[in-house]
Amino acid sequence: MESSTAPGGRTRREATRQKLYEAAVTLIAEQGFSATTVDEIAERAGVAKGTVYYNFASKSVLFEELLRHGVGLLTASLREAVEDTARNGGSKVDALDAMIRAGLVFMDRYPSFTQLYVAELWRTNRAWQSTLMVVRQQAVAVVEGVLREGVDNGEFSAEIDVQLTAAALVGMVLVAALDWQAFQPERSLDDVHSALSRLLQGRVSGRP
Amino acid sequence: MESSTAPGGRTRREATRQKLYEAAVTLIAEQGFSATTVDEIAERAGVAKGTVYYNFASKSVLFEELLRHGVGLLTASLREAVEDTARNGGSKVDALDAMIRAGLVFMDRYPSFTQLYVAELWRTNRAWQSTLMVVRQQAVAVVEGVLREGVDNGEFSAEIDVQLTAAALVGMVLVAALDWQAFQPERSLDDVHSALSRLLQGRVSGRP
DNA sequence: GTTTTTGAACTGACTGGTCAGTGCAAAAAC
DNA sequence: GTTTTTGCACTGACCAGTCAGTTCAAAAAC
Known part of the structure; x- marks a missing residue:
């Protein structure tokens, strides 16, 4: 065969x-x-x-495999972004920034997948719930990993809550990207990226 | 009669x-x-x-009125938070922080509504699409308003993108809250709030 | 000749929406 | 103050349509 x-x-x-x-x-x-x-x-x-x-085998199985497939692509892309900055001797903030960009690129390329993922992630009592948990964790773990390493090497405050901060960062990118697509698609990816960078680095209040 | x-x-x-x-x-x-x-x-x-x-009149109409009802409550709560800080002579960052808390309180009280809102917001081609746009804008506008006032009075950098930043902030709170509920419900609201405050004020990298 | 695809017919469970009718408390009539 | 009427709010059996999933013989692709 x-x-x-x-x-x-x-x-x-x-x-x-x-x-x-x-x-x-x-x-x-x-x-x-x-x-x-x-x-x-x-x-x-x-x-x-x-x-x-x-x-x-069924409509549900098609959907589950689709989820695994899509999040697999995202996770690979995030990991690659982190490795690239590490190779170039970048800081952990640089790694976070690179992941923000990688996330935006992914969502720009696969907008439908992003919509679908967000729409299904926080539902309860659905057949593919466990699949979703697993793939979500794969992706978020990459962000958590960078945060943890940053705490360990002193670049980030030891007081940050790794899990919550990772979730908040993911949410920031996710919602900004979806809003970008839905309400101001004419903006460039760089525009969106720099707005999020600014927020990440606390350059919202104050000057430079 | x-x-x-x-x-x-x-x-x-x-x-x-x-x-x-x-x-x-x-x-x-x-x-x-x-x-x-x-x-x-x-x-x-x-x-x-x-x-x-x-x-x-129909299943869809029930759903649309439910959306209006729920987002109305949230918007009122956000406005109230802003007014309270203004009354107490707080800064615009204080106002943002108060809104984060108000958002968390709302999502804590009405978790199902929050899930449902997120799941439906970025869909396209649905009957209640326009309703959703309208109510979303009501809520986001409150955040945008505070950011704009902060830019005007010099508290925030003139270079921030009000619309994108507002969306990102909303996303940050939304996703952090949903993750809190779904994956670590034992955490207190104060915990989550302080993690988000830290992120908002750029106190992630570096010390105090 | 084996694997994969086709396409149409079929089933049986389920769903949004309908509608003739019921219950009941206030108002009207007496 | 008793009887009758009114109409709002609600009921639940019913209907016409829809959909996931099945089947299978025949064709196409390899």
Whole structure:
């Protein structure tokens, strides 16, 4: 049994799954999981309904794998940003700043995924609740790690609450990015980034 | 023929609507709008399904009025916080800090509403989209107002981006509060408040 | 020849919304 | 002060439509 590979090295099946992810992510971001029908997903992906069920056990499973896939990309991107600053001898604040930028870039590239993620994260009593917890923790842990290292090396106050501060930072970026997209999409990524940098470094009050 | 008033002076109808709001808010926060059935709402409120439609034109209308109701409470609370600090001769940073606290208190008291609001705010193509925009703006405008006044009186740097900064601040509080509730509910409100204060005032890096 | 996809038909559970009818307390009629 | 009327608030069985998931024979892709 050998899975034939398409030009890109992906199997045919993977290509189909990718199309289904892309179709599902925009539809679910717009309408929510329950309001999105499997027929719609299949139609937008340009495949037959039977194909959806050939590739995924159920609508929920498709969604769960989509979540894992997307957060995996984000986490990898955050980690890369941290490693880059470390390689260049940057401080921990630089690492946080690089992560803010990486987050903004991700949300700029995958706005639908971001919407969908925010919309589902704090729900309770849903089938994919545990999946969501796991992937969330993967991403937030990267931020927490940098904060902790900063505390250890004395760059950050020992009194900061790592967990809460990480959550607040993530929220800051998340909501600013969503507002940017929704209400002033003409702004550049650099604009948004510098506004958030300023806030991070406490340069809101006072001068320089 | 007079509309009978209950002990509190509220009409019977208003009492019923309140019960429906309360039932709807928790169910929709948990499951989302589409996944919540009118039958469920009626059952939890302890009324018949027909009563829902006697009091609201449709499921969507019930939801829209619920949104207006909830954000109205939040906005009032934020305004009050600002006025209190102004009365006591506080600075604009004090006003921001008071709003952070007011936001946390609100989210502590109405966690379900907060969940539901976040989950629906950035969706597109939904019936209540415009309602949501309006109420969001009411709330965010209070924050923007304080920032603008701070810039005018020189307390804040003239270079801050009022709109983006307001959004980021709101996001910071929102996400920190949701994470607090979801992942470490044992923490006190003061704990969370001081972590956010620290971040607001740029006391993360460095010492005191 | 094996894997994957197609597409249409079907099922059975569920859902938003409807509507004829009920209960009841205040008002009107007597 | 008793009887009758009024209309608001509520009820719950019912209906027409929708959707996730199944099935499968045939075709296409590899």
